[in-house]
Amino acid sequence: MVLRRLSFWLALAGILLTIATLWGARIKPAPPPPMEAPPQNPYAVTLAAAGIIEAVNENVRIAPPVSGLVIKIFVKVADHVEKGDPLFQLDDRELRAQLQTKTDSLPSAAARIAEQEIRLRDVQDQLNRLQSVTDRRAVSEDDVQRKWHEAEGAKRALIRARADLHLAKTERDEAQTMLNRLTVRAPRAGTILQVNIRAGEYAMVNAQEPLILLGDTETLQVRADIDEVNAPLVMPGSPAVAYLKGFTDKAIPLTFNRIEPYIVPKRSLTGDNRERVDTRVLQVIYGFEKPAFPVYVGQQVDVYIERSGNPVGPQGGTRLNPHQDHNPVGGESEEAKEPQA
Structure with a gap:
């Protein structure tokens, strides 16, 4: 009997505890306030994008x-x-050895030229003496002809020796060029x-x-990634403003530079868990003067581009942009919002 009563009260206590737990789960604590207020949209109609600071001449x-x-x-x-x-x-040890070998071969090639020049002068002198003999009974025509051929061969050997020297110099210069490349x-x-x-x-x-x-950090620019869905909304010359990540009071006025007319896969990732990594983007380049606060190459910014209005549909009416309420992480456009606390 006692065990039955104890079981009853234990079961009742369990039921009451379950009800209390479920009732307490309905009460959700208020979310903590943001550590930093989000950047304010400066335009009435805006095209938002994720941007990155880079050197003007690109890295x-x-x-x-x-x-x-x-x-x-x-x-x-x-x-x-x-x-x-x-x-x-x-490491240039191998090429230095090759260069030394090529350089050491030059004196030998130059010496062969000197040898061929001496031989040519000797043969040419002998030929001249034979040709100066007027009495053909003392010198046969065959001797003169053989000496002439010998002189022509000496000339060709001299040409070949000079070509060998030029080739040796060229090989030395090639080795020097390959060495300089290292x-x-x-x-x-x-x-x-x-x-x-x-x-x-x-x-x-x-x-x-x-x-x-290597980059030029003196003159910087912002490369803004616009989702390809919103690419038709981009107008050349549109002003824009950029905010540093986490600093809503640090705005950077931007000046339109150019639109790169080629849709590319998105490579600059912001780290947001809602970000689409399989999207393609149109890249718009904006220049800016260096602000009073420090900025660095590779730093990410939120970019807001002024848009004159929504595109016009086939019947002349205004076509709404289905992505206009998205945030700048994915590069979608958004309308002006009330300042947030």
């Missing part, structure tokens, strides 16, 4: 002319280099943005990442 991915062992690095990150300055050195130099002036190779590592021609990344 140069430095790669070696041939695969080889790196023996010396001449630069470090943030160094400014001029055109032709050395960046890194590949010192990789800056193709233009700029700032070293990345150094991804160290002395002692093996440099590959088709490496996934550049050994050295």
Whole structure:
């Protein structure tokens, strides 16, 4: 009897606990306020995009002319280099040995020329003496003819010796050129943005990442990725503004530069979990003056491009853009929103 009563009260307590748990689950805590207010749309009708800051001349991915062992690095990150300055050195011991061999062969080739010149003068002198004899009974015609052929052969040998010397010089110059290629130099002036190779590592021609990344950090631009669905909405000359990620008070006015008329797969990822990675984008280039706050090459920004209005449909009416309420992560357009707390 006691066990029955105890079982009854335990079951009742379990039911009450379950009801209380379910009732408490209905009460959702208020979401915490955002750490930073989202950027405000500055235009009435806007085309939003994800952008990235890059050098005006675009970054140069430095790669070696041939695969080889790196023996010396001449630069470090943030160094400014001029055109032709050395960046890194590949192992050149084999080519230096070849160059030395080619160089050492030049005196021998020059000596053969001197020998052929002496022989030619000797044979030519003998021929002249034979031809100067007027009495054909003293010198036969066959002797003169053989000496003439010998002189012609000496001339040809001299020509061949001179050609051999020229070839030896050409091979030496080729070895010198191949040797110079192993010192990789800056193709233009700029700032070293990345150094991804160290002395002692093996440099590959088709490496996934550049050994050295060179860019011009003095003059920057923004490359905005517009979803291909919204590509017809982009108008040349449209003004725009960019905001740094996480800083809604740091706006950068943009000036239209150009539209690259080729849709490409999206490569610049923002890291948002809602982002589409299988989309294709139209890239719009905007220039800007350096702001008072620091900006860096490779930094991501939210770009808002002013749009005059929605496109006109076939009947003359206004066609609504089905993506206008999306956020700038995917590059879709959006209408102006009320300031958020």
